[in-house]
Amino acid sequence: MTKIIPLILAAICLLPPASEAAEAVPASIDLSKFPAAEVDNVVVPVPSEIFAVLDKLGAPNWRGELRGSLGKNTGNRAQVALLLGTVIAEGFIAVEAEDSERVKDIGREVLELAEAINVRKAVIARSKSITEKAQAKDWPSVRKEFDGALQDVRSAMEELGDDELAQLVSIGGWLRGTQVLTSIVSKNFSQDGAELLYQPQLLDYFTRRLDGIKNTRLGKDDLVVRIRKTLGGIRPLIGKDDGTKISADNVQRINKMTGEMVIAITSKEA
């Protein structure tokens, strides 16, 4: 036994230290060395990423968060793009509520709105699949189809040269998702729940995209102007630095602001 110990010690000495093995991966990097476009263009999360955390924090009443009406298409392309975003977000809520009938309605509505902005072809298969999988109550697959529908619509719009309009789909989804997030957090406030709102770079990204709209008519659209103002109003409420606490009051204020915007997007008067 005593002969084995020196052998083990020798073997340990011959092994590379753990730090050497990890040396290839820098413990820190200078992000300013990367092109600004890479660092500033934030990947937009889907609502279910946030909803997954809310499910872990408690048992939200998802059915109670569903809206009675999905909203009306006014024929204004900016409104339709924003509305499409809110409807897809509603799809994620209906999946959380495990409401098959509502999911099927939403799948059909996605198809109709896609038709209004000439991207119907891109979502036909998704819409059919949403209906079939909702019928089978295969919720993870339905969630994936809504995510896919969002990407397909955006890609099709970008192919048509409607990049600026495609961004509005994401913003519409974010507004509705944030309205629901703040509603649930307000009902049972916790700092962990409120921290989900800490999205300053995402908000800055949306604002930059809206500020950079080149299509004059779209840039001056009443809804686009109001959303830009709303995002500007929300930005100071969600914290400046890592670790900033977001108060219950601010959560409620954001809920009111996003709720008003969702009403503006979904109502006929928009």
Add this chain to the structure above:
Amino acid sequence: MKKNFLLALLSAILLATAYAYVNDALSFAHEAAAPYAKKGFSVREDAWGGDLGVKDQQAVSAQLFKGNEYWFCLGTEVKGAVLTIHLYDSQGKLVEAESWQKGRFAGARIVPEKTGTYYAIITVEKSPQERTGWAVVYAYK
């Protein structure tokens, strides 16, 4: 006229080539993510890709949420290429829980301690080709 046509044709071929290899890389990225889907992770349909020279790096920024766990999975269509992916926070600090690299695939896992913006840094460590196509998908649960 003929020159313009040739230029347009050349551009179309280059675009199609670039698209093809990002598309191929994407199928490898999805392959890298497949084991995590079986473990209950939802793989995002959105994906990011491009091409890089050897030793070049690219950053992909993502809004991540405390309470979730994420896998970022990278794939390339270039046989013999070695690409890595590592995750950093907004201060540039390495924050991944683990990472791996094997053949055309690589992955990194993070359990964010805070909600905020994180950066996936993709590096082409070596490659038999001048430009190497890559694609990244991420999965969460």
